[in-house]
Amino acid sequence: MTISLPAPAPLSRAALAVALALGLAGCAATAGRAPVTINLVAMNDFHGNLEASRYIPTAPDGAKGQPIRAGGAEAVAAALQAWRKQDQDLIFVAAGDLVGASPAMSSLWADEPTIEALNMLGLHASAAGNHEFDAGRKELLRQQRGGCDSPRPAKACQMAPNFGGAKFTWLAANVVDSATGKPFIPAYRIEQSRGVKVGLVGAVLQDTQSVVMASGIAGLTFGDEADAINRAIPAMRAEGAEVIVVLVHEGGTTTDNPMTPGCTNLKGPIVDIVKKLDPAVRLVVTGHTHQGYLCKVGDRTVTQASSYGHLLTRIAMTVQQGAPGNVADIKVENVLMKAGDYPADEKMVAFVAKVKESSRAALTRPIARLPAAPVLRKQNEAGEAPLGNLIADAILAATRNLGVQIGFMNEGGIRKDLEAGEGNVAAFGQTQAVLPFGNTLVAMDLTGAQIRQLLEQQWRSASSNGSMLQVSNGFSYTWDARRPVGSRVTGMRLDGKPLADTTTYRIVANNFLAEGGDNFPEFAKGTNRLETGMLDLDAFTDYLRASEGQGASLAPAAPRIIKAQ
Template identity: 40%
Template sequence: MSLARRISVGVAGLAAVGTLIAACPAPAHGHGGKPGAGRTVDLQMLALNDFHGNLEPPAGSSGSVNELEADGSVKSVPAGGVEYLASSLRTARKGHDRSLTVAAGDLVGASPLLSGLFHDEPTVEAMNKIGLDVTSVGNHEFDEGKAELLRLQNGGCHPVDGCYQPGKTFQGADYPILSANVVNEQTGRPLLQPYVVKNVKGVKVGFIGVTLKGTPNIVTAAGVAGLKFLDEAETVNKYTKVLKQQGVNAVVALIHEGGVPVSGSYNYNCDAGGAGTGISGPIVDIAKKISPDVDALVTGHTHNSYVCTIPDPAGHPRLVTSASSFGRLYTELDMKYDVRTHDIVRTSVKGTNHVVDRVQPKAADMTALIARWNTLAAPVAGRTIGWISADIGRTGNRETPLGDLIADAQLAYGKTLDPTTQLALMNPGGIRTDLVYPSTGTEGDGVVTYAEGFAVQPFSNTVNLTTLTGAQIVAALQQQVSGANLAAPKILQISAGLTYTLDTTKTGADQIVAGSVALGGTPIDPAASYRVAENNFLAGGGDGFAALGQGTNPLVGGDDLAAFAAYLTAHSSASAPIAPPAADRVTVIP
């Protein structure tokens, strides 16, 4: 791989063109061991996060990464697919006597049909084959509840769908799924192992796995029933002490929470302005609270790519990494292990994000795995559900064409349940990929298959109806840019007829211009009642939309993907495909 295809950051080194290695002062007492304190051996860690069951190469905007070129331009590089990920990891391990492969959660959940149709058993099988050693739990591991998560760990056939392959029982994950900060509400005991110690040819490394404490706010209530999510830093510090008491001094935290880098290119220099300057978001505060005895932080959740240093509580720089999402990148961490102190030499730790490009040979065993599961999925996956005339995308942090289309589909479905339904709202996080034209499959340009629809909406939510007052609707729109969503706005996708003005020159709830919210051109009446269609996640107040959880007269409808598929079928044909909506329902200032 060329130097242009990577970024490296070490806690000792000088900035250099190509590798972009950032310099940071060494800690006075050499946290993690001092060079020269004893003989050292090399240790490699390969890390990924937020794979989300993307066994086949992801399409559209989800299937590439941005690469910063030497002249300052940005190039889009196709990336991802487990056939290429397996090849990349296996190539990276060559020449390394001691190598561990780790992950920071959301390996499953919100998956394309090839994995999601089978409750992510194919992804677990793939992770077993690529040699994953350990992962933390993520919020999406709770999409189907704790019992299903335990099944993915321990094995056994699905309680409803049974065994998918005749004579073959699902064996579960060969790797531990760590959930140190996810505990039973009644007993306080972790749901799964809180930590694990890996011994690679005499090198012992402890891994602690946590997910974001806000997981209950972004997962359906049923998915986290009976569980409590504890503070990330406090939990990591607790188990770091436990590991040290066991004589394990080398500790790495796998944290399903992340940050927002200053650049969208995977190979920018995160520490160009100094340690901690190139990243913001929740992981920064978490990292600053985690014990200096933790040697590195592998993170995720935000689907961003970064290799940054953030000062630990003692003020010493520490590496924090994330490898984007969907298997498009992997992070290589190289370090020295001091055999006398039994610790990682903190000043030796370097990180590099590598592209999982599609010009390398495919891993034959992954090709066979995909073919086998595709054969099982074929009767469902290939069914045509509609036609489109061009790409209909979800890219952007405001209103999107695909968001409008889904909201319109939910409004149409809502009217079949209750003809008085007037509007629909859709959360942007529930839209997982684009509808792409021409198709990446073989069914023909513009054809939308069930598999492609599933990739867009894989959560198996229901489309529910509730009655909200005009004041509650306005409050929900304000909650897009305030409260829990102040730092990272979540712009609801809205059905045709609902309009408002978003003034980005203002802050917080004031961004929703007073009096601008209208339905069919008529201003929303705060005292009036409106029948609203939304998925069960939003209807429960998810994603920080507490106002939507205050609805009355609830009616639980059917599957959201079925509603989307029915709308596409009813409103398109080969001769009259659906064009991308204009995405002009929200007027943005400036």
């Protein structure tokens, strides 16, 4: 049914003049709205470092300073508290790897203390990082949503009976659940600051599947970062986003000072990603490479804040309200996070103290009964140590399902003998004292010839006693001190058979060795690398538990390192 309404009475000339004046004033007000500055703070690669850790600052002239203690939740909280007094609308964001490969104080509790600390810090959103997938897709969702149904039941909900999950949102536009064809976790989140809607869109490096365990990400696909971000922008615009900020867990490297804005020498995969982004994107917050930089790629600002909370990036973005995408200016600075630079956040101080106390109690938790104690790290004349054997066996056992055949452990990574208490029961604190660094395990391929070269790198000179690698059960080698450096290894065997120079073998080592640490550059040449995210300490304690009651089986049946007489 159509309803007819009477025609409106004509306006008088005076009324028309008033209406026209009001309309023009409204247009002028819209066109003349003053620009507004949106303040953001960014971090990346926190890795559960609730406490301050070692950092080498860079002076304005580029010179490296003396190592200091920096970062940690308390320093970050103090800075954010001070900056929010300047702007209560400040947006705090991150670029991934907030958890995973964490120190014991966080990893003991499935990183729940770190997530709670980030909630207290008022984090709004973070790109997912590859380490967020370390314990698999199920655990990432639990960390987001809360609850205790975890693939790590010995750690989850152990510090507190209830875990509420992250109040911030992990974002990954390029991670798709193959079963649904939709993003596995949200692609974006929209925040409002000073009347402006800011769209935060996240992505994780496309190569994530090669650096985490395949079983944990089954059914997920990791697409091109820039393509996924660009696809998300129209939906963000439809929800009113006036400014787009990209958070991506991928990065680059530069020799420029991490504290100086305007670097133009950024290299690495992030550069190509940035160049492919929609023109609306003017700011890209990055991670993954643990670098500090404040760079330009074309007309876009690209930042990273080192790692472990050592730096925070402050960002002041000037935008024209009512003009979507109109970013007039971006100012950035990296700020060192050092205790005492800002008044303490007492709530965070109390929280970290509580976690420390809970962790101290956990250090006394029994792990396993040993056949005999202590297990010594002292090497025999050939370079073989009982504790070195035990650790190499443990990391091999932890990665057998990845096809690993040989485990290597560096002697410098074994800090103390494995001791035990009454009844030869080793507690967690005693195992943690053996492997205190929180190193993760890396699997890779090496040829027989490369393994030979690796072993030759144990001797730096003819007078050197060698920095001997500890090796796992099933692998053995012989060496002769009378031969020249570079040709001392006289034989290598795996499961009783000689290694062939041209055959590829799957090996595992901690991430320090995997990067060529301890002067073993051959590790860095390994191919088909898999960053498992598994802590060497976890592998060690799991192996001790599994071996409990097996008696003398912890001792090698035959020598693994044989020195010619």
